[in-house]
């Protein structure tokens with residue numbers, strides 16, 4: 001599934017990619033309170049891009065939180081991201097993922113836009129395998145959980161376990177799955 005994602009992104013013209021994930025679709029915004037803290041992620045080259053959504057939510061007056069972790073085995077926390085235009089408050093973390101600087105205050109998102117490897121049409125999610133999001137969401141119930149994905153990441157079924165957290169919706173460039 002990582003390979004399918006990589007090959008999909010590799011065949012996509014950059015001029016097209018720049019148009020995708022530009023603004024959250026209206027039904028998605030209906031799921032998000034005006035004063036919600038929004039948890040985003042700093043996308044890798046193959047993940048659904050987040051730079052436009054981050055600026056959009058920031059300009060709409062939301063506080064932005066990004067994940068921070070020290071290794072695949074350590075739990076993830078979120079910290080505030082205050083400079084989505086220049087990203088001067090981010091530093092390189094594990095796996096080349098950029099994350100908030102050490103003195104950025106912790107901030108717990110109400111609504112999370114979540115990266116994934118694969119998803120089903122009913123909101124099941126496969127992540128990187130670190131359990132970071134599953135664990136955080138188990139410890140912080142009642143949050144709005146929205147997956148961001150390319151269409152090729154849709155699969156018929158996933159090997160779901162009891163700890164896996166189901167998404168409330170998934171956004172792709174062509175569709176909104178949910179809200180469930």
Ligand SMILES: Nc1nc2c(c(=O)[nH]1)N(C=O)[C@@H](CNc1ccc(C(=O)N[C@@H](CCC(=O)O)C(=O)O)cc1)CN2
Nearest residue numbers: 002041042043044067072095097115127128130132133
């Ligand atoms: N952009 C982004 N940030 C994120 C996540 C994510 O999936 N995407 N996470 C989601 O939980 C957390 C980080 N958790 C991670 C857990 C494991 C690996 C990992 O094993 N990476 C391997 C394989 C990468 C690949 O083949 O594509 C590596 O980089 O070697 C990466 C991140 C928080 N931040």
Ligand SMILES: Nc1ncnc2c1ncn2[C@@H]1O[C@H](COP(=O)(O)OP(=O)(O)OP(=O)(O)O)[C@@H](O)[C@H]1O
Nearest residue numbers: 125126127128129130131132133134135138163164
């Ligand atoms: N609520 C939890 N409490 C403790 N450990 C957990 C919890 N949820 C997941 N884990 C641990 O994380 C491991 C990896 O989970 P899983 O493979 O489902 O992660 P993932 O959803 O693919 O990754 P991620 O959420 O980081 O993107 C599990 O085998 C389990 O040991």
